Amino acid sequence: MILSDAYNYINVTGQAAAASKMRSTVIANNIANVDTPNYKRQDVKFESLLAAQMSGGGSLDSKIASMDLARLNAQVYTDNANLSYRSDGNNVDISTESSYYAQSQLKYNTLVDYMNRGFSAIKIAMGK
Structure with a gap:
């Protein structure tokens, strides 16, 4: 975490990227x-x-x-711990997990790209 107001969006995006990476590991x-x-399948x-921290009034910047x-x-x-549509008690569907995994990877890559662009913009503003 970078302690400066200039990095607020990057810090939040970093948390989101870490969550996405964790989700990919859990799905795997x-x-x-x-x-x-x-x-029983797990999720993050x-x-x-x-969303809870983004609720309420005020501008996006202030939030x-x-x-x-x-x-x-x-x-x-643990997701749907009491639910299983299989006779062995497992509730993992390989097709669903595969699509969730792809979605999580795309989200992670997008977030990392956003952070890289944020750092590039700061670097340009600093004249480096």
């Missing part, structure tokens, strides 16, 4: 356990944490500036 674990009896909670990054830590949770 789900895929690896597709044949494990009684395994991040977007709802971000980002006042955001508590410590409260934006992604959390792994």
